[in-house]
Amino acid sequence: xxxxxxxxxxxxxxxxxxxxxxxxxxxxxxxxxxxxxxxxxxxxxxxxxxxxxxxxxxxxxxxxxxxxxxxxxxxxxxxxxxxxxxxxxxxxxxxxxxxxxxxxxxxxxxxxxxxxxxxxxxxxxxxxxxxxxxxxxxxxxxxxxxxxxxxxxxxxxxxxxxxxxxxxxxxxxxxxxxxxxxxxxxxxxxxxxxxxxxxxxxxxxxxxxxxxxxxxxxxxxxxxxxxxxxxxxxxxxxxxxxxxxxxxxxxxxxxxxxxxxxxxxxxxxxxxxxxxxxxxxxxxxxxxxxxxxxxxxxxxxxxxxxxxxxxxxxxxxxxxxxxxxxxxxxxxxxxxxxxxxxxxxxxxxxxxxxxxxxxxxxxxxxxxxxxxxxxxxxxxxxxxxxxxxxxxxxxxxxxxxxxxxxxxxxxxxxxxxxxxxxxxxxxxxxxxxxxxxxxxxxxxxxxxxxxxxxxxxxxxxxxxxxxxxxxxxxxxxxxxxxxxxxxxxxxxxxxxxxxxxxxxxxxxxxxxxxxxxxxxxxxxxxxxxxxxxxxxxxxxxxxxxxxxxxxxxxxxxxxxxxxxxxxxxxxxxxxxxxxxxxxxxxxxxxxxxxxxxxxxxxxxxxxxxxxxxxxxxxxxxxxxxxxxxxxxxxxxxxxxxxxxxxxxxxxxxxxxxxxxxxxxxxxxxxxxxxxxxx
Numbered sequence: 001x002x003x004x005x006x007x008x009x010x011x012x013x014x015x016x017x018x019x020x021x022x023x024x025x026x027x028x029x030x031x032x033x034x035x036x037x038x039x040x041x042x043x044x045x046x047x048x049x050x051x052x053x054x055x056x057x058x059x060x061x062x063x064x065x066x067x068x069x070x071x072x073x074x075x076x077x078x079x080x081x082x083x084x085x086x087x088x089x090x091x092x093x094x095x096x097x098x099x100x101x102x103x104x105x106x107x108x109x110x111x112x113x114x115x116x117x118x119x120x121x122x123x124x125x126x127x128x129x130x131x132x133x134x135x136x137x138x139x140x141x142x143x144x145x146x147x148x149x150x151x152x153x154x155x156x157x158x159x160x161x162x163x164x165x166x167x168x169x170x171x172x173x174x175x176x177x178x179x180x181x182x183x184x185x186x187x188x189x190x191x192x193x194x195x196x197x198x199x200x201x202x203x204x205x206x207x208x209x210x211x212x213x214x215x216x217x218x219x220x221x222x223x224x225x226x227x228x229x230x231x232x233x234x235x236x237x238x239x240x241x242x243x244x245x246x247x248x249x250x251x252x253x254x255x256x257x258x259x260x261x262x263x264x265x266x267x268x269x270x271x272x273x274x275x276x277x278x279x280x281x282x283x284x285x286x287x288x289x290x291x292x293x294x295x296x297x298x299x300x301x302x303x304x305x306x307x308x309x310x311x312x313x314x315x316x317x318x319x320x321x322x323x324x325x326x327x328x329x330x331x332x333x334x335x336x337x338x339x340x341x342x343x344x345x346x347x348x349x350x351x352x353x354x355x356x357x358x359x360x361x362x363x364x365x366x367x368x369x370x371x372x373x374x375x376x377x378x379x380x381x382x383x384x385x386x387x388x389x390x391x392x393x394x395x396x397x398x399x400x401x402x403x404x405x406x407x408x409x410x411x412x413x414x415x416x417x418x419x420x421x422x423x424x425x426x427x428x429x430x431x432x433x434x435x436x437x438x439x440x441x442x443x444x445x446x447x448x449x450x451x452x453x454x455x456x457x458x459x460x461x462x463x464x465x466x467x468x469x470x471x472x473x474x475x476x477x478x479x480x481x482x483x484x485x486x487x488x489x490x491x492x493x494x495x496x497x498x499x500x501x502x503x504x505x506x507x508x509x510x511x512x513x514x515x516x517x518x519x520x521x522x523x524x525x526x527x528x529x530x531x532x533x534x535x536x537x538x539x540x541x542x543x544x545x546x547x548x549x550x551x552x553x554x555x556x557x558x559x560x561x562x563x564x565x566x567x568x569x570x571x572x573x574x575x576x577x578x579x580x581x582x583x584x585x586x587x588x589x590x591x592x593x594x595x596x597x598x599x600x601x602x603x604x605x606x607x608x609x610x611x612x613x614x615x616x617x618x619x620x621x622x623x624x625x626x627x628x629x630x631x632x633x634x635x636x637x638x639x640x641x642x643x644x645x646x647x648x649x650x651x652x653x654x655x656x657x658x659x660x661x662x663x664x665x666x667x668x669x670x671x672x673x674x675x676x677x678x
Contacts, residue, residue, distance in 0.1 A: 001083075001084070001085055001086070002082075002083065002084035002085075002086075003081075003082070003083050003084075004080075004081075004082045004083075005079070005080070005081050005082075006079070006080045007077070007078070007079050007080075008077075008078040008080075009075045009076065009077050009078075010075060010076050010078075011069070011075065011076065012069055012070055012071045012072075012073055012074065012075055012076060012118070013069075013070050013073065013076055013118065013119060013120050013236050013237055014067070014068070014069050014070075014236075014237060015065065015067065015068045015069075015070055015120065015125070015236045015237070016066070016067050016237070017064070017065055017066050017067070018066055018067060018351070021237070021332045021334070021351065022122055022236050022237065023122050023123075023126070023232075024064055024065070024066075025064070025065045025068075025122075025125055025126050025129050025139075026062050026063070026064050026065070026126070026129060026130070027062060027063040027064075027065070027129045027130075027136075027137075027139070028062060028129065028130045028131070028132065029060040029061055029062050030060070030132040031063075031129060031130070031131065031132060031136045031137075032132065032133070032134065032136060033136060033137075033138035033139075033140065033143065033144070033157075034060075034061075034062075034063050035063075035140070035144045035151045036060065036061040036062075036063050036151075037060045037061065037062075037063070038055075038060035039053070039055075039144075040055055040056060040060075040144060040146055040151045041055055041056050041057070041058040041059065041060045041061075042055045042056075042057070042058075042060070043057070043058070043059055044057065045057035053145075053146065054146050055146060056146060056149065056150075056151065065129070065139055068139050070120055070125075070139075070236070071141070072158055072159040072164055073118045073120060073164055073168055074118050075118065076116055076117070076118050076119070077116065077117040077118055078114070078115070078116045078117075079113075079114075079115050079116075079117075080112065080113070080114050080115075081112070081113045082110070082111070082112040082113075083110065083111050083112075084108065084109070084110045085108070085109045085110075086106075086107070086108045087105075087106070087107045087108075088104065088105070088106050089104065089105050090102060090103055090104035090105065091103050091104075095186065095188070098188050098189055098190075099186060099187070099188030099189075100186070100187050100188065101184070101185070101186045101187075102184075102185060102187075103182070103183065103184040103185075104182070104183055105180075105181070105182050106179070106180065106181045106182075107178070107179070107180045107181075108178065108179045108180075109176070109177075109178045110176070110177050110178070111174065111175070111176045112174070112175045112176075113172070113173075113174050114172070114173045114174075114175075115170055115171065115172045115173075116170065116171040117170055118168060119168065119169055119170060119171040119235055119236070119238075120167055120168060120169075120235065120236040121167050121168070121169050121218065121234050121235060121236075122234050122235065122236055123228055123234050124166060124167035124169070124234075125137065125167040125236065127166070127167070128163060128166050128167045135160070135162050135163045135166065136163070137159060137163055137166075137167070138157055138159055138163075140153075140157070141156060141157060141158075142154060142155065142156055142157055143155050143157045169218070169235075171215075171216075171219050171235055171238065172215065172216045172219060173213075173214070173215045173216075173219065174212075174214045174215075175212065175213050175214070176210070176211070176212045176214075177209075177210065177211050177212075177321075178208075178209070178210045179207060179208070179209050179210075180207060180208045181205055181206065181207035181208075182205070182206055182207070183203060183204065183205040183206075184203060184204055184205075185201060185202065185203025185204075186201070186202055186203065187199075187200070187201045188200060196259075196260045196261075196263065197260070198257055198258065198259050198260070199257060199258040200255070200256070200257045201255065201256045201257070202253075202254070202255045202256075203253070203254055203255075204251075204252065204253045204254070205250075205251070205252040205253075205254075206249070206250070206251050206252075207249070207250050207252075208247065208248070208249050208250075209247065209248055209250065209321060210245075210246070210247040210321070211244075211245065211246045211247070211320075211321035211322060211325065212243070212244070212245040212246075213241075213243060213244050213245075213322070213326070213327075214243045215233075215241060215243060218233060218234040218235065219233060219234075219235055219238065220233060220240065220241050220242055220243055221233055221240055221241070221242050222234055231330075239329060239330060239331045239332065240329060240330060241327060241329040242327035242328070242329070243327065244322075244325050244326050244327040244358070245325065246287075246321035246322075246324055246325030247321070248285055248286050248287040248321065249285075249286045250283055250284065250285050250286070250318075251283070251284045252281060252282065252283040252284070253281075253282050254279070254280065254281040254282070255279065255280055256277065256278070256279035256280075257277065257278050257279075258275055258276075258277045259275065259276045259277070259278070260273070260274070260275050261274045261275065261276060262274040270302055270303075271300065271301070271302065272301040272302070272303065272304065273299075273300075273301045274298070274299070274300050274301075275298070275299045276296070276297070276298055277295075277296070277297040277298075277299070278294075278295070278296055279294070279295040279296075280292065280293065280294040280295065281293045283316075283318070285318055287324060287360075288318065288319065288324065288360075288361075288362060288363060288364070289363065289364070291316035291318065291364045291366070292314075292316075293313070293314055293315045293316055294313065294314055295311065295312070295313035295314070295315075296311065296312050296313070297309065297310065297311035297312075297313075298310050298311070304377075305376055305377040305378070305379055306374070306375075306376050306377075307374070307375040307376070308372075308373070308374055308375075309371075309372075309373050309374075309375075310370075310371060310372045310373070311369070311370070311371045312368075312369070312370055313368070313369050314366065314367070314368050314369075315366070315367050315369065316364040316365060316366050316367070317364060317365040317367075317399075318364045319359075319362040319363075319364065319365075319399055319486075322358065323358055323359065323362055323399060323486050324358050324359065324360050324362060325358045325360070326356070326357055326358035327357065327358070328355065328356070328357035329355075329356050329357060330353050330354065330355055330356075331353075331354045331356065332351055332352070332353060332354070333351065333352050333353075333354045333404055333653075334349070334350075334351045334653075335349045335351075335651075335653070336349055336350050336351070336352045336404055336405070336408060336479065336482075337349050337350075337405070337408070338350060338408060338412075338478070338479050339408065339409065339412045340411065340412040340415050340416070340473065340476060341476065341478070341479075343463075343473065344459055344460055344463040344473055345459045345463070350478065350479055352404065352479050352480070352481060352482055353480065353481040353482075354404055354481065354482050354483075354484055355481060355482070355483045355484065355485075356401075356484055356485075357485060357486075358486065359485055359486045359487060362399055362486060362487070362488060363397050363488050364397065365395060365396070365397050365398055365399055365488070366395065366396050366397055367393050367394065367395040367396070368393070368394050369391065369392065369393045369394075370391065370392050370393075371389060371390070371391040372389070372390050372391075373387065373388060373389035373390070374387070374388050375387050381503075382506070383503055383504040383505065383506065384501070384502070384503045385500075385501070385502045385503075386499075386500070386501050387498075387499070387500040387501075388497065388498070388499050388500075389497065389498040390497050391495065391496060391497075391498070392493070392494070392495040393493070393494050393495070394491075394492070394493050395491060395492040395493070395494075396491045396492075397488035397491075398488065398489070398490040398491065398492045398527065399486055399487070399488055400486070400487075400489065400490060401484040401485060401486050401487070402446075402484065402489075403484075403576075404482050404484065405575070405576045407444055407446050407447060407482045407484065408444075408447065408479065408482065410444050411443040411444035411446075411447045412443075414442065414443050414444055415434060415442065415443045415473075415474070415476065416473075418432075418434065418442045418443075418474075419432055419434075419472070419473060419474050420470065422474075423469050423470065423472065428464075428469075428472075429460075429464045429467075429469070429472030429473060429474055430460070430461055430464055430472075430474070430475075432474035433474070434474050434475070434476050436449045436450070436451060436452055436475070436476040436477045437449055437450050437451030437452070437477050438451070443476070446482055446483040446484070446485075447479065447481075447482050447483075448479075448480045448481045448482075448483075449476055449477045449478065449479055449480055450477030450478050450480055451477050452475045452476060452477045453477065456475055456476070456477055456478075457475050460473060460474070460475040461475075489529050490527040490528065490529040491527065491528045491529070492525075492526065492527045492528070493524060493525070493526055493527075493528075494522065494524065494525040494526075494538075495522070495523050495524045495525075496520060496521050496522040496523050496524075497521045497523065498518070498519070498520050498521075499518070499519045499521070500516070500517065500518045500519075501515075501516070501517045501518075502514070502515070502516045502517075503515045510555075510557060511555055511556050511557035511558065511561075512555070512556045512557075513553075513554070513555050514552075514553075514554045514555075514556075515551075515552065515553050515554075516550075516551070516552045516554075517549070517550070517551045517552075518549065518550045518551075519547065519548070519549045519550075520547070520548045520549075521546065521547050522539055522544070522545070522546050522547075523539075524539060525537070525538040525539040525544055526538055526539070537598060540571075540572050540573055541572060541573045541575050542572065542573070542574065542575055542576075542657065542659070543572060543657035543658070543659030543660040543661075544572065544659065545569050545570045545571070545572050545660060546570050546572075547568070547569075547570040548567075548568065548569055548570070549566075549567070549568040550565065550566070550567055550568075551565070551566040552564070552565050552566075558623075559620055559621055559622065559623070560618070560619070560620055560621075561617075561618070561619040561620075561621065562616075562617060562618045562619070563616070563617040564614060564615070564616050564617075565614060565615040565616075565617075566612070566613075566614050567611075567612065567613045567614065567615075567663075568610065568611075568612050569610060569611045569612075569660055569661075570610050571607050571608060571609055571610045572607070572608050572657075572660065573594060573596065573605040573606070573607055573608070574605060574606045574607070574608050574650050574651050575603075575605060576650075576651040576652075577605060577606035577650070577651040578603055578604055578605050578606070579593060579604050580604065581602070581604060583604075584604040591607075592606060592607055592609075593605065593606060593607065594607045606650075606651070608648045608649070608650055608657065608660075609648050611645060611647070611648055611660070611661065611664065612645070613641050613643065613645045613663070613664060614641070614642060614643055615638065615639065615640045615641065615642065616638070616639045616642045617636060617637065617638040617639070618636075618637050619634060619635060619636040619637070620634070620635050621633075621634045621635075622634075631676075632676055632677040632678075633674065633675070633676045634673075634674070634675050634676070635672070635673070635674050636672070636673040636674075636675075637670070637671075637672055637673075638670075638671045638672075638673070639668065639669070639670055640663070640666070640668070640669040640670075640671070641663070641664055641666070641667060641668050641669060642668055643668075644667050644668040645664055646664065646667075647660075647661035647664045647665060648660075648661060
C-alpha cells in the first residue's frame with residue numbers, strides 16, 4: 001500500500017478575458033462599485049434617489065473586465081491525494097530433475113484525487129458582477145465617490161465572504177488506473193554436446209489494463225441543462241476536457257535461452273568463456289494489434305579481467321490507454337509567434353486555440369537497437385572497473401505530437417515554398433492565393449487561419465512593394481488554431497556512448513569507501529518525417545543535452561554511513577527563444593545566443609546554461625545486539641538538491657524544461673527513511 005498527500009499554495013486565480021482565455025465579465029451599469037455606472041452618473045446629473053449622493057452628468061455604462069487577479073478569494077490551495085494498492089501472490093514447484101515452474105497473480109490499483117480550493121466559476125462571477133446590491137462583486141479593491149467633478153477612489157475594499165461564496169467552487173479531478181495479470185513460466189536446463197547445459201525459460205502472460213480521467217460537472221465540461229456552452233467548462237483559467245475511459249486485454253508468450261559455446265573447462269587463451277543468448281516476446285492487444293520483440297546477445301570473456309558483450313534487438317512500445325482514449329480537448333496557448341506574418345507587419349505573439357486528443361488508430365512504436373560494450377577490471381589497480389558501451393537505436397512509428405511552435409514554423413516553410421514556386425512561375429506576390437481561411441489552404445494542414453482582412457492586405461502590399469520578387473510574401477490571415485494529434489508520424493535515430501568507472505578502496509579502520517562515475521554522451525539524435533523526408537535535428541535542443549554525468553561518493557562504517565551524488569547537465573538550445581540577426585548584431589553577439597544552421601536557415605537561439613546539482617545522504621545502521629525495538633534498523637536522511645539549485649530559465653510555459661530539470665523543480669527536498677530487517 002502506498003499513500004501520498006501533498007498541499008500546494010500559489011497566487012490567487014488570475015482571470016483573463018483577452019483573446020478568449022476566459023469569457024468576458026461585464027459589470028452592470030447598476031453595479032454599485034462600477035465607477036462608470038448609475039451610482040456615479042445620470043443622464044441629467046441628478047443625485048442618486050436612493051442615497052442622495054451627487055452624480056456626474058453622463059450616461060451610465062457597463063464595464064468589461066479584461067484581466068483581474070481575484071485576490072480576495074485567497075491563494076489557490078491544491079491538495080493531491082494518491083493511493084496505490086498492490087496485491088501479489090504466487091506458487092512454485094519442480095518438474096522432474098533440474099526444471100522448475102512458477103505462476104503469479106498481480107493486481108495493482110492506483111487513484112489520484114486532485115482538488116483545488118478557491119477556484120472561480122465563470123458564469124457565477126458574471127452573475128456576481130451583474131448584481132445591483134452590496135453583495136455585487138467589486139474587482140477594484142476600492143470604493144469610489146464623486147469629488148470635485150470627478151469619480152475618485154475612496155476607501156480600500158475587500159469583498160465580503162457572502163459575495164465571494166457566490167462564485168467560488170472547488171475543482172475536482174480524479175484519475176484511476178488498474179493492472180491485473182496472471183503469468184506462468186517454466187525454467188530449466190538440458191545437457192548438450194560436450195556436457196554443456198543450455199538454460200531455457202518459457203512462459204505466458206495475460207493482463208487487463210484500465211484507465212479513467214474524470215472531472216466534475218462544470219470542471220470538465222458544462223452539463224446538459226446548464227444553459228452554458230456544452231463544449232466549454234465554467235472555471236476561470238481551466239480549459240474544457242471531457243471525461244475519458246479505456247481498457248484492454250493483452251496476451252503474451254515469451255522464451256529465452258542461454259547457450260554456452262565456450263566455458264572455463266575448455267576455454268583457450270583469448271576466450272575464457274563465450275555465451276550466446278536468444279530471446280523473444282510476442283504480445284497481442286485487443287485494441288490495436290500485435291507486436292514481436294526478438295533479441296540476440298553475445299557475452300565473451302577474453303581474459304579474467306576483460307569482457308566484451310554485444311546485442312542486437314528489436315523492441316516495441318505499445319501506445320498507452322491515455323494516448324488511445326484521451327478525449328478531445330482545447331487549450332488556449334499564449335505567446336505563439338507567427339513568423340510568416342511577423343516578418344511583414346512586426347506583430348507580437350498571439351493566443352491560439354490548440355486542439356489535443358487521443359488517437360485510437362495508433363500503432364506500436366518499434367525500435368532496432370545495437371549495442372557493443374567492454375568491461376575491464378584494471379590490472380594492478382585492485383577495485384577499479386571501467387566500462388564503455390557504444391549503442392545506436394533506430395525507431396519507427398514514433399508516437400508524438402509536434403509543439404505548436406514546430407507546427408507554426410512548418411506552416412511558414414510550406415507557405416514560403418509555395419510562394420517562391422509561384423513567383424518563379426511569374427505570378428506576382430500580391431496575386432498569389434494561399435487559401436487562408438478556406439478548405440484549400442496550402443500551409444500546414446494542422447493550422448487554421450482567418451481569411452485576410454483589408455488591413456492584412458494593405459500591410460502585405462506595403463511590405464511587398466519594398467522587397468525584391470524573391471522575398472515577397474502572399475497575404476494570410478491571423479492564426480486561429482493548431483491541431484496537435486498524437487500520431488505515428490516520425491522515424492527517429494539516436495546514438496551515443498556510455499562510460500562508467502567504479503573504484504572501491506581497500507577496507508580500512510574507518511570503513512569502506514566507494515566511488516562511481518557515469519557519463520552518457522549523445523553523438524546523434526534526430527527524427528525524420530514527411531514526404532519528401534525531412535530530417536529534424538534534436539541533439540542539443542530543447543532539453544536533449546549532449547552530455548549528462550553522475551558521480552557518487554559513498555562511505556559506510558560499522559554503523560554510520562554517508563554519500564554524495566553530483567549531477568551535471570550540459571547546455572542546450574531553446575528553439576522557441578530566438579531573435580533576429582539584426583538584434584543579434586545590435587546586442588554585440590551575446591554569449592547567451594548561439595548562431596546555428598538548422599533546416600536550411602540560420603537561427604539565433606538562446607542557449608540554456610549547464611546545470612550542476614548535488615544530493616547528500618547520511619545514515620545510521622544498528623547492529624543485531626541493539627535493543628529489541630532498535631535491532632537491525634537503518635535510519636537514512638537524504639537531502640535532494642541540497643544546494644537548492646533553480647532550474648535554468650527557458651521559454652517553456654512552465655519557465656523551465658521538464659526533460660532536463662524536473663529533478664530541480666521541487667527545490668531542496670528532505671526525506672527520512674526508516675527500515676528494519678526481520
